[in-house]
Structures are given as C-alpha cells and as structure tokens.
Amino acid sequence: MRRVAALALAAAICAASLALRAPAPAAATTVCPSPSPSATATDARTCAQAALDQLTQRLGGDLAAALTTQHHLSDTVAAATVRAQLLAAEVAQEELTIRNLQNQIAALDEQIASLELRIDNERAQVKALARAMYRRPSSFLDILASSGNLADALTATGDMVIAGQRAHALQERLANDLVTVQADRDARQSDLDDEQATLDQVQGSVDELATIQVQIDTLTNQLAALIAHIRSTVAQLPNISSDVAAQVTSLMEQQEANLSQQSQSAAWALAGVGGGDAMALMALPAGFGPYGLQLSWPIIGGTLTQPFGPTTFALEPPLGQYPHFHTGIDIAAPSGTPVLAAADGLVVAVLHTSVGYGNYVIVAHGGGYFTLYGHLANTQVVDGQHVVRGQLVGDEGATGLATGPHVHFELRYNGAVIDPLAYLPPR
Secondary structure: OOOOOOOOOOOOOHHHHHOOOOOOOOOOOOOOOOOOOOOOOOHHHHHHHHHHHHHHHHHHHHHHHHHHHHHHHHHHHHHHHHHHHHHHHHHHHHHHHHHHHHHHHHHHHHHHHHHHHHHHHHHHHHHHHHHHHHHOOOOHHHHHHHHHOOOHHHHHHHHHHHHHHHHHHHHHHHHHHHHHHHHHHHHOOOOOOOOHHHHHHHHHHHHHHHHHHHHHHHHHHHHHHHHHHHHHHHHHHHHHHHHHHHHHHHHHHHHHHHHHHHHHHHHHHHHHHHHHHHOOOOOOOOOOOOOOOOOOOOOOOOEEEEEOOOOOOOOOOOOOOOOOOOOOOOEEEEOEEEEEEOOOOOEEEEEEEEOOOOEEEEEEEEOOOEEEEEEEEEEEOOOOOEEEEOOOOEEEOOOOOOOOOOOEEEEEOOOOEEEEHHHOOOO
16 A cells, blocks of 8 residues: 555635634624703613614624524544545554555565575585586596496486486576565565655654644633623623623633634544655545646536625635635535545545534545535435545535535635636536
8 A cells, every 4th residue: 555645734714614604704892972951861771772673682692693503613633534544554554454464464574584595505505516526537438447337327417417407497496485485575566665664654644633632622611701701791781881791702712713723624624634644655646737627516406506705705715815715616406416526536525514514525636626515405425435536526506605505615725726717618
C-alpha cells in the first residue's frame, strides 16, 4: 500500500451549512427621549417597555443562534469521534501489516543465511574434490596401470567427473536461489519502509485530530458559558438600563459570531484530516493541479437556481468584504431526485442536522479538493466510504435552511470556496 502526504488542514471561513446562520445585524434599540414637560409617566413607561421588548427579542435571537451553533458543534464532536475510530483502526491495521512484513523479512533472512551456508559447504566440497583429483594420476593410462583393471579405472574416472559436475550444478542452483530470495527480501523491505511511512502519516492525522478535538472542547465550553450569560442577561433585563443592556448584547453578539466562525473552521479542519487520511490510503488520485479537476453534475437534468458569489439573499452568510455570499451553486429538481458524486473520492463527513445544510455529505477528491452536497432528504453513504463518479450519495431534499427542494453543491480547494461551474461541463 502506497501512501502520500496528508492534506493540510482546511482553515478557511466556512459557508452556510456550517455557519448555520450569519449573525443578524444588531437591531436598533429604542431610546426614550428626555422627558418633556408635556410627557406623562405613562409615555415614559411605554417607551421603556418598548426598549425592553426589543432587547428581549434581540437576545432571544442571539440565544437561538448560540444554541444552533452549539447543536452543530455537537455534530462536529460526533464526527470527530467517528474520525478517531477510523484512524485508530487504520493505525492498528498498519501495525499488523508492519509486524507481518517484519516476520516475513526475518524468515527470508533465515533462508538467506541457510543458502549462504549451503553454498559455502558446496564450495568447500568442490575445492576438496579438485584437490583429490589433482593428487591422483593425471592420465588415464596411469589410472589404468595403478588399478590394474579397465572397469575400475573407468568407474573411478567417471565418478570424479560426475561428482564434480553435480557439485558445480548444485552450487549454481543455490546461487540462483540466493539471488531470488534476496530480491524477495529487498521487495519486502521496500514494502516495510512504505508501510512505516504510512503509519507515520496516519499517526500525524491522529495528532492533528487530537488538536482539533481540544479546540472543539474549548469552543463547547465557551458556547455553554455564552448561552448561560445570554439567559442571565434576559432574566436581569428589567434591572439593567437600556444603554448598558444594549452594549452587553452587542458584545455577546460579537462573541457568538466569533464562536460560530471558529466552529465552522473546526468542522472543515476535521474534514481536512479525513481528506489527508484518504490521500494516505491511496483511495484518492495522487493529485490534481488547481485546474486539473473535472466534475460531473451532481443532479441529472436539474435547474440552476442560484449561482456562486455575492448575493442579496439575507440567509447567506458574510464572506470577506461581502455581507452575503453564496458559497456554492443551488440545483433544483423534483424532491427525491438522486444526488450523485461529482468525481471519485472518499467520504469524509456525513451529518444529519435540522439547520444550515441540513443533511449533507462531504467528499474528498485528492489534491486539496472537496465537494459538499447539502439539504439532502437522506444520505446513502457512510463516513470513510470510497465512492466513484456518478455514485448515489443521497436524495435531493429541503432539509436545513432551504426554501424548497434543491441540492447545495459546494467546491473547495485547499479550504477556499471556488465556483464549481468552472469545473463542470456545459449543460
């Protein structure tokens, strides 16, 4: 099994499904004017109540966003657990393969030593026979005269020649066997070196995963603290001035947006670890250039309903300088239409949620490429499964944040979202 270097972790800002929801712009808080001589106590109470209601509603939305991020983060934790199990199984398999190769090499070393000993023995016997023949009379007439018998002379001479021929043939055969066994041993050593390199790479993925799991644990604790803080603030609103409450709310919204973005990055980093493992497993192509990937349409006969890029659609999250950015393309078809893998690859994420992308699948294709299939009614693949172009990954649906049946098809290269249309054939 040949292995290649693991992919670098994807750390770019993630899109709608992993974002779950972009933080809503801070709603303006009602500011009650300074009381005028004509203002009544009822007017003041009404204005204060309106401001309180606005802040309560705003905090309710913030709490919902934080809970949504927490829900998605729990899905990421579950995916990380599955990834850890897959990597642990791969480490165990590699260690077993290495032990088997080491045993084979040890057996071949013993065979080589035995052959070398037999060759040395045969070489010594040939030398002894040569010395014996040298000491005997050098001519047939001398042999005949010394034996006094023609039959005995012929037998003595023939036995020496045959013994010499057999000894030489055996020595050559043993030498050829030694060459064959040595070549086999060298091949097993090469396999062992490759498997050891593979084990080191998979262990590197294990270490990367451990780092991501620590980040996820930290995010989980921070989210729990933020949710508790939001709930506490809601409970204390009647006792806090509207100005202070508005400032606290803005700070919590910024924190929620930051934690949501970190959660998205952790989810894509996790997929990156899976892609690296896939590359190591040689379940993916050796690598494409930035323009070498060719995709197939994930839905046959669908209608492109939203392109890639900046949009005015409020549900789309911000990206860079754009307040709303569609990170993939939407393809609509009748509900239940088969959604197909756009290229050969390895499934590195299968999640079922009620927010964001809803039910979705991420496939690693090698060379830093990933495709995502979102809003599926159901999924037909499992994490770690190898898929080929055109293989069913799920059925089209409207799960998550979807306005109707369609598939959100997303392409990423080394963590950055890119327009899939550049890699798809003309309709």
